[in-house]
Amino acid sequence: MSKYKVKPLSPADLKTYSLRSRKDKVNIKNFAQTLSAEKSFAGFVRSLPDILAGSDFKEFISLMVKAKNKNRAIIFGLGAHVIKVGLSPIIIDLMKEGWITALALNGAGIIHDFEVALTGQTSEDVEVQIKNGHFGMARETGQMLNDAINSGVEKGLGLGEAVGEMIAASNFPYKSMSILSAAYNRKLPVTVHVAIGTDIIHFHPEAKGEAIGKASLKDFFLLCSLLEKLEDGGVFVNVGSAVILPEVFLKALSFVRNKGQPLESFSTAVFDFIHHYRPYENVVRRPHGKKGRGFYFIGHHEIMIPLLAASLKASNPKA
Numbered sequence: 001m002s003k004y005k006v007k008p009l010s011p012a013d014l015k016t017y018s019l020r021s022r023k024d025k026v027n028i029k030n031f032a033q034t035l036s037a038e039k040s041f042a043g044f045v046r047s048l049p050d051i052l053a054g055s056d057f058k059e060f061i062s063l064m065v066k067a068k069n070k071n072r073a074i075i076f077g078l079g080a081h082v083i084k085v086g087l088s089p090i091i092i093d094l095m096k097e098g099w100i101t102a103l104a105l106n107g108a109g110i111i112h113d114f115e116v117a118l119t120g121q122t123s124e125d126v127e128v129q130i131k132n133g134h135f136g137m138a139r140e141t142g143q144m145l146n147d148a149i150n151s152g153v154e155k156g157l158g159l160g161e162a163v164g165e166m167i168a169a170s171n172f173p174y175k176s177m178s179i180l181s182a183a184y185n186r187k188l189p190v191t192v193h194v195a196i197g198t199d200i201i202h203f204h205p206e207a208k209g210e211a212i213g214k215a216s217l218k219d220f221f222l223l224c225s226l227l228e229k230l231e232d233g234g235v236f237v238n239v240g241s242a243v244i245l246p247e248v249f250l251k252a253l254s255f256v257r258n259k260g261q262p263l264e265s266f267s268t269a270v271f272d273f274i275h276h277y278r279p280y281e282n283v284v285r286r287p288h289g290k291k292g293r294g295f296y297f298i299g300h301h302e303i304m305i306p307l308l309a310a311s312l313k314a315s316n317p318k319a
Helices: 041-047 052-069 088-096 107-119 139-154 159-169 179-185 209-228 244-258 277-285 301-315
Strands: 074-078 102-106 190-193 234-239 266-272 294-298
Touching: 041 052, 041 301, 052 074, 052 234, 052 266, 052 294, 052 301, 074 088, 074 244, 088 179, 088 301, 102 107, 102 244, 107 139, 107 159, 107 179, 107 190, 139 159, 139 209, 159 179, 159 190, 159 209, 179 190, 190 209, 190 244, 209 244, 234 244, 234 277, 244 277, 266 277, 266 301, 277 294
Parallel strands: 074 102, 074 234, 102 190, 234 266, 266 294
Antiparallel strands: none
16 A cells, blocks of 8 residues: 555546547558659659658749749859769759749858869868868869969959859869859859858968959859849758858848848758758748748758759649
8 A cells, every 4th residue: 555645546437438539640642652663753753641850841842943933043052062963963964944043052062062073073081181281282283273263353253253163164074063153154143152261262362352352242242133033932942051051041131121122932952961040040930021931851962952853844734
């Protein structure tokens, strides 16, 4: 016999109701559909469950299709990791097919794009190189990129256009894999947003702070002009930038609204492999006006971006 004075409550008089009378959040009509091997990729997208991220993904694909069909801006902000995991051909194809109308990169983006174009490889082993003072000391990277920026400033170019022009005009054996070159050849704007000291080319003797700053500031105001074209159904997508591009995007958005463009109707999305504070706040939650929506999709870039690209191409009857 228990010594406790308090007795356990009894379930004897529990008030219940029929399960069939309850309104639930999940219904089998929203479940995933099985897909045979013969089905198209569009069928795969339709087969996703209309629940949580599955529903969000289908809605986002629909908004991208509408943006493309209305000739609205579709701007991709890319962290350099997107290039490092081998997605340049996917990005170039999306540009070619009209799914990207402009690009924004951080400073590391031009480094990896350049190295891929020149040598067909990139991403040095930092853990090894940092111990012997070799990290970031590749001669061609520091010299040629800084030379392109310096000469580009003299011609009145922004940083993205200057580097794109240099790679496009080169005889680099792998320049077909260059995002910057492909964009330059298609006259698609590329803006590059640099934090001084974050990139290896900044400590090479050819680096000129005034040129880097001037070119990157020019690109900031170019991005502002591009954001104006988001109104009425455009889309901004941040892929793999945790700090720089979300911060730049929010400031550019504020500048555009201050200049008189309300930007009431556009959508945004973040693709990243973990949930970050700034992309969520600055891209997904804070920016929207009276219309529009933000999405956050989590997964490895090397899976999610090919999935996105295939879904877009398969889901658009006008593609």
